[in-house]
Structure formats: structure tokens, C-alpha cells
Amino acid sequence: MNVYDTERMSESLQTEGYVPTDSAEDADMILLNTCHIREKAAEKVYSELGRFKNLKSENPNLKIGVVGCVAQAEGEEIIRRQPLVDLVVGPQSYHKLPSLERQIKNGEKKVEIDFPTEDKFDYLAKRTDIRRAPAAFLTIQEGCDKFCAFCVVPYTRGAEVSRPVEKVVSEARSLVDKGVKEITLLGQNVNAYHGAVEVGTQFTLAKLIWKLEKIDGLERIRYTTSHPNDMTDDLIEAHADCRKLMPYLHLPVQSGSNKILKRMNRSHTAEAYINLIGSIRKARPDILISGDFIVGFPEETDDDFEDTLDLIRTVGYGQSYSFKYSVRPGTPAAERKQVPEEIKNIRLHKLQKLLGQQQKTVQQSMVGRTVRVLFEKTGRQSGQVVGKSDYLHAVHVLGDQSKVGHVEDVLISRSNTNSLEGKLI
Numbered sequence: 001m002n003v004y005d006t007e008r009m010s011e012s013l014q015t016e017g018y019v020p021t022d023s024a025e026d027a028d029m030i031l032l033n034t035c036h037i038r039e040k041a042a043e044k045v046y047s048e049l050g051r052f053k054n055l056k057s058e059n060p061n062l063k064i065g066v067v068g069c070v071a072q073a074e075g076e077e078i079i080r081r082q083p084l085v086d087l088v089v090g091p092q093s094y095h096k097l098p099s100l101e102r103q104i105k106n107g108e109k110k111v112e113i114d115f116p117t118e119d120k121f122d123y124l125a126k127r128t129d130i131r132r133a134p135a136a137f138l139t140i141q142e143g144c145d146k147f148c149a150f151c152v153v154p155y156t157r158g159a160e161v162s163r164p165v166e167k168v169v170s171e172a173r174s175l176v177d178k179g180v181k182e183i184t185l186l187g188q189n190v191n192a193y194h195g196a197v198e199v200g201t202q203f204t205l206a207k208l209i210w211k212l213e214k215i216d217g218l219e220r221i222r223y224t225t226s227h228p229n230d231m232t233d234d235l236i237e238a239h240a241d242c243r244k245l246m247p248y249l250h251l252p253v254q255s256g257s258n259k260i261l262k263r264m265n266r267s268h269t270a271e272a273y274i275n276l277i278g279s280i281r282k283a284r285p286d287i288l289i290s291g292d293f294i295v296g297f298p299e300e301t302d303d304d305f306e307d308t309l310d311l312i313r314t315v316g317y318g319q320s321y322s323f324k325y326s327v328r329p330g331t332p333a334a335e336r337k338q339v340p341e342e343i344k345n346i347r348l349h350k351l352q353k354l355l356g357q358q359q360k361t362v363q364q365s366m367v368g369r370t371v372r373v374l375f376e377k378t379g380r381q382s383g384q385v386v387g388k389s390d391y392l393h394a395v396h397v398l399g400d401q402s403k404v405g406h407v408e409d410v411l412i413s414r415s416n417t418n419s420l421e422g423k424l425i
């Protein structure tokens with residue numbers, strides 16, 4: 001979502017006359033888009049800002065802004081801690097950037113972290129003249145009402161809000177008009193989508209997917225991230241019946257211990273999650289399942305951790321993201337008895353070893369198979385093009401630029417650590 005937000009902010013400033021640059025030395029304004037999900041990500045902001053000090057002494061007109069969830073969570077504190085910052089803007093106020101930019105030019109410092117009532121997407125200017133890459137993101141839902149005990153999202157991104165169906169469809173159409181073949185629908189709780197159609201009626205995510213499926217030229221639809229409790233029957237059926245919906249599902253479980261799931265306020269058990277995966281696989285047997293895991297949540301014992309390993313063995317993940325629990329001030333779990341860092345390290349290592357083996361097995365099983373690949377760009381080595389398979393594996397083949405933007409059949413010949421190699425058929 002930060003990638004999508006960054007693009008939208010960049011475009012809205014381009015309509016004000018800015019042009020993007022790859023070099024910080026050339027910039028008149030630097031916006032640092034930030035993540036608050038774990039302490040490490042949040043702390044990185046200050047080390048990055050420190051690196052801009054010299055730039056500001058060389059160019060006194062340079063303006064520096066911190067945007068995103070760290071801005072939302074820390075507000076004015078950022079300017080107190082790092083006075084070279086001119087602007088702090090939370091995720092719900094990006095549409096105010098052009099007017100804020102005019103104010104900071106006059107030497108003011110601005111902090112904008114209210115949750116406005118208007119829909120920022122109605123005001124965020126878009127460039128209509130940019131040709132798009134073949135795969136694009138599209139935010140359809142933001143925020144979260146689930147309040148997992150470890151998570152800052154309900155505080156930084158706010159309450160769950162879905163964009164109206166017509167706005168999503170028209171943005172999708174305009175992306176496709178500019179060359180997009182694959183759209184990933186984004187939301188912190190994307191499968192809780194309940195966008196308005198007209199007064200009084202709403203669409204589920206499944207209904208939205210079926211509507212997008214009718215757009216000519218759009219070939220692939222994905223969505224992320226989902227919560228197990230919002231995996232409705234119509235969405236599972238869409239995985240069976242919707243040709244454009246890709247066989248990949250990111251469905252975080254966080255832990256395999258019922259005690260820990262309860263303490264995390266996840267409102268589902270390990271068994272319910274395993275049954276759900278069973279129903280999804282019944283609908284789409286080849287679907288690749290991906291997950292998020294947290295080790296060392298407060299009060300997690302060795303037995304609880306073993307339950308997580310058992311769940312992973314039962315489910316079988318093709319892809320995963322795993323983290324040591326990170327204390328987030330203001331969240332309920334921050335106040336609880338913490339697991340020592342050494343134990344977290346040992347558990348993370350064990351967990352990642354198992355998940356790594358599973359990923360390898362799934363990738364190996366692709367060798368000898370023919371898969372569909374949407375080519376996105378030329379590769380690092382000359383004569384190579386790279387793209388993504390239906391299962392979201394990165395695939396590279398020998399081929400030229402003309403393949404970019406096209407879906408082709410590829411016979412997979414080799415599995416590398418994080419990608420597959422193959423031959424165009």
C-alpha cells in the first residue's frame with residue numbers, strides 16, 4: 001500500500017509542477033513514506049532523516065516531509081526529535097499535500113494528522129498521461145476494526161473504510177486503458193470490503209471481483225491482505241469459478257496456538273483456519289497459500305510455538321513472511337510479560353527454516369510444468385525478461401522487450417532461491 005500511496009502522492013505533486021528525481025541531491029522536496037508496523041521500521045526513519053542533514057545545509061530551499069504511518073503515530077514529536085523536518089502528513093491527508101507544500105515554502109512547519117471526513121481519493125490528482133507498468137496496485141479499502149493485540153494499524157490507518165464500487169471500477173478501467181494487465185486490490189483488511197454500489201446497497205469483495213472481471217483487457221486479479229474471519233463463501237467460490245482471479249492467497253494466521261490466538265484477539269482458532277484452508281483448496285486445488293507469522297508474542301511458551309510449527313506442517317505454505325514480536329506502544333500486548341529476545345531469535349530461526357523448506361518444495365514442484373507468465377520488465381542480464389506466474393513466482397526467461405506486457409506460456413526448467421527459470425513455448 002505504501003508503494004501505491006507513494007505513486008499517488010508523486011502524481012498529485014506532479015500536477016503542481018514537480019518532476020520526480022532519483023537523486024536526493026537534485027530534490028527540492030523529499031518525502032519519506034514510512035511504516036510503523038514494527039519498531040525497526042519506525043526507527044529507520046530517524047537514521048534516514050539524519051542522512052539528509054548535509055543536503056539541507058547545501059540547499060536551504062530543500063523541504064523535507066515525513067508521511068505515512070510513523071507521521072500519523074508520532075506527529076509533532078518527529079519535528080521535535082529531528083528539527084530539519086518541515087512537514088508531517090498522515091495517510092488520510094495526502095490529498096492536502098499541494099496546499100501544504102505552498103505553506104511550507106513560506107517557511108512554516110506543518111503537521112497534518114487529522115482523520116478528515118472527505119475521501120482523499122476524490123481529491124488526489126492523477127496523471128492521465130502516464131503509461132503504466134503491466135501490473136498495478138489499486139487501494140479499495142483502508143483501515144481496520146479488528147484490533148489484534150499486537151497491531152498499530154487500527155490506530156495509524158484508522159477505522160475500516162471501503163471505496164465505492166464505481167470509483168474502484170473507473171480507476172481499474174483507466175489503469176487498463178494505460179496498459180495494465182494485472183491489478184492487485186489492496187486493503188489492510190481487503191476481504192472485509194463492503195463498498196457502496198448505490199444508496200443502501202453494498203458489494204462484497206467477491207462481487208467486486210466479478211465486476212472487474214468483465215473489464216476487457218484486464219487479465220489478472222489479485223487481492224491482499226485478508227483476515228480468515230472475512231473469507232466468505234462467495235469469495236471462496238470466486239476462487240473456483242473466476243478465471244481472472246489468480247490462484248494465490250495471502251491469509252495470515254500469526255500463530256498456531258489457540259491460547260496465543262485468543263491473547264492476540266484474532267477471534268479464530270487454529271482448527272478453524274485449517275478447515276478454512278481445506279475449503280479454499282477444495283474450490284481451487286492448486287492455490288498457493290501464503291501467510292504471516294509472529295514468534296515470541298507475550299506469554300508464548302515452547303508448546304505454543306510447537307503448535308505454530310504443527311499448523312505450518314499441516315497447511316503447507318508456498319510463501320511466507322515471519323517476524324519477531326515487536327512491542328508497539330499503545331497496543332494491548334505492549335503491557336504484557338515479554339518473551340526474551342534470545343528465545344525469539346531461536347524460534348524465528350526454526351520457523352523460517354521450516355517455511356523455507358516448504359517454499360523450496362513448492363517451487364521445485366513447478367519444474368517441468370508449463371505456467372502462464374505476465375512479463376513485467378527486462379531482466380538484469382541482457383536478453384532476459386522477467387514476470388510473474390499465476391502463483392506469483394518470479395520467472396525469468398530468455399526473450400526480448402516485446403514480451404513485456406504479455407502473458408505467455410513458459411516451461412519451467414529450474415528453481416532458484418527466490419525465482420524460477422524457464423523457456424518460452
Ligand code: 5AD
Binds near residue numbers: 151254293325326328
Ligand atoms: N510485531 C511483529 N509483527 C507484527 N505484525 C503486525 N504487528 C506486529 C508486531 N507488533 C505483522 C503481522 C501482520 C504483518 C503485516 O505484520 O504478521 O500480518
Ligand code: SF4
Binds near residue numbers: 146148154188189
Ligand atoms: Fe492489524 Fe491485520 Fe489485525 Fe487489523 S487484522 S489489527 S491490520 S493484524
